[in-house]
Amino acid sequence: xxxxxxxxxxxxxxxxxxxxxxxxxxxxxxxxxxxxxxxxxxxxxxxxxxxxxxxxxxxxxxxxxxxxxxxxxxxxxxxxxxxxxxxxxxxxxxxxxxxxxxxxxxxxxxxxxxxxxxxxxxxxxxxxxxxxxxxxxxxxxxxxxxxxxxxxxxxxxxxxxxxxxxxxxxxxxxxxxxxxxxxxxxxxxxxxxxxxxxxxxxxxxxxxxxxxxxxxxxxxxxxxxxxxxxxxxxxxxxxxxxxxxxxxxxxxxxxxxxxxxxxxxxxxxxxxxxxxxxxxxxxxxxxxxxxxxxxxxxxxxxxxxxxxxxxxxxxxxxxxxxxxxxxxxxxxxxxxxxxxxxxxxxxxxxxxxxxxxxxxxxxxxxxxxxxxxxxxxxxxxxxxxxxxxxxxxxxxxxxxxxxxxxxxxxxxxx
Numbered sequence: 001x002x003x004x005x006x007x008x009x010x011x012x013x014x015x016x017x018x019x020x021x022x023x024x025x026x027x028x029x030x031x032x033x034x035x036x037x038x039x040x041x042x043x044x045x046x047x048x049x050x051x052x053x054x055x056x057x058x059x060x061x062x063x064x065x066x067x068x069x070x071x072x073x074x075x076x077x078x079x080x081x082x083x084x085x086x087x088x089x090x091x092x093x094x095x096x097x098x099x100x101x102x103x104x105x106x107x108x109x110x111x112x113x114x115x116x117x118x119x120x121x122x123x124x125x126x127x128x129x130x131x132x133x134x135x136x137x138x139x140x141x142x143x144x145x146x147x148x149x150x151x152x153x154x155x156x157x158x159x160x161x162x163x164x165x166x167x168x169x170x171x172x173x174x175x176x177x178x179x180x181x182x183x184x185x186x187x188x189x190x191x192x193x194x195x196x197x198x199x200x201x202x203x204x205x206x207x208x209x210x211x212x213x214x215x216x217x218x219x220x221x222x223x224x225x226x227x228x229x230x231x232x233x234x235x236x237x238x239x240x241x242x243x244x245x246x247x248x249x250x251x252x253x254x255x256x257x258x259x260x261x262x263x264x265x266x267x268x269x270x271x272x273x274x275x276x277x278x279x280x281x282x283x284x285x286x287x288x289x290x291x292x293x294x295x296x297x298x299x300x301x302x303x304x305x306x307x308x309x310x311x312x313x314x315x316x317x318x319x320x321x322x323x324x325x326x327x328x329x330x331x332x333x334x335x336x337x338x339x340x341x342x343x344x345x346x347x348x349x350x351x352x353x354x355x356x357x358x359x360x361x362x363x364x365x366x367x368x369x370x371x372x373x374x375x376x377x378x379x380x381x382x383x384x385x386x387x388x389x390x391x392x393x394x395x396x397x398x399x400x401x402x403x404x405x406x407x408x409x410x411x412x413x414x
Contacts, residue, residue: 009165023250026047029152040087046081052078052121063093079212090127101137105137107138170185171273176250183204184206188200207246208252290322294395296393300342301390302394304392305341317335327352327373347387348387352372
């Protein structure tokens with residue numbers, strides 16, 4: 001993988017955002033050599049501890065790291081003192097060797113952080129099925145953690161990239177009951193992206209005083225409207241992890257109930273940061289040249305609308321047409337029909353940008369091929385569909401499918 005050199009996505013933001021300092025978080029990065037000299041190891045410590053919540057892949061071939069994090073959240077009652085993430089090897093489908101690698105890593109980090117093993121969280125991303133020596137990561141941790149300090153968010157986000165072409169970050173400064181509060185999030189993901197939990201690896205840090213139960217409820221709630229609404233290729237990773245850590249360093253009374261009115265402003269800021277990160281994953285889709293937003297209304301319910309939107313977003317025929325700036329809206333009709341969800345065919349309407357392509361189950365009398373072609377020619381494309389059944393709504397983000405996707409994945413291990 002160290003030989004994979006990728007051009008920055010044309011959909012990338014101008015630069016990495018200026019994220020706020022989050023009290024109670026210390027970060028270090030280092031190189032394990034899996035990407036040459038590039039940093040590919042991220043270590044995080046919460047010296048005073050943190051509340052944690054997380055959601056993970058639904059894959060039945062999930063990694064040993066995912067199994068550990070799920071169990072550690074339960075055994076440690078949502079308390080966190082450290083996080084270790086490596087890129088270049090996913091530690092998935094590695095059997096007992098994967099468990100031994102994790103045991104060594106967790107034991108090493110728990111000694112450095114002076115905490116129980118169940119307060120150490122881990123993740124790995126990269127090639128599947130390649131075992132690592134048990135102490136490969138563990139041996140690198142003492143030197144890496146010697147450089148622990150205030151977060152450099154861009155370095156942190158860069159340290160666990162694989163085929164990403166830019167580091168992803170988003171955050172906000174908000175308040176809880178008048179107490180200034182910071183949110184900073186980093187994520188990685190470019191391919192093997194499908195909304196089936198959260199997508200790839202994402203970590204949100206805040207200095208808000210939140211209980212573990214509130215962290216868990218917030219991350220589960222907003223995963224559904226953000227990371228669960230992005231897809232690049234329809235493939236769910238074995239390692240998907242989304243976690244929220246709250247250090248409480250901002251001060252203020254602990255929030256222990258999701259219905260606490262003091263959470264209102266903070267929750268909106270958190271969802272906005274998570275939405276930003278999720279869209280950045282689609283912007284960095286492997287080989288992407290267009291960001292595509294698909295909105296579906298009129299579904300039997302929100303779940304049904306989301307299934308229909310995902311059917312459109314994951315259709316190779318839709319995605320390749322858009323890559324060629326071809327407004328072939330008949331492929332959208334096809335994708336809606338294949339979803340298996342209730343659709344009122346004779347009420348179906350489709351808009352591409354501001355151009356009405358279909359109305360009442362047929363081509364719109366005002367349809368203009370030239371206008372539709374112009375609507376799909378730019379870097380960002382919007383598609384709106386109404387299936388005419390009830391009030392269900394959903395929004396999904398994806399990207400087009402270009403030959404670049406084949407090039408990247410054909411060269412992934414070579």
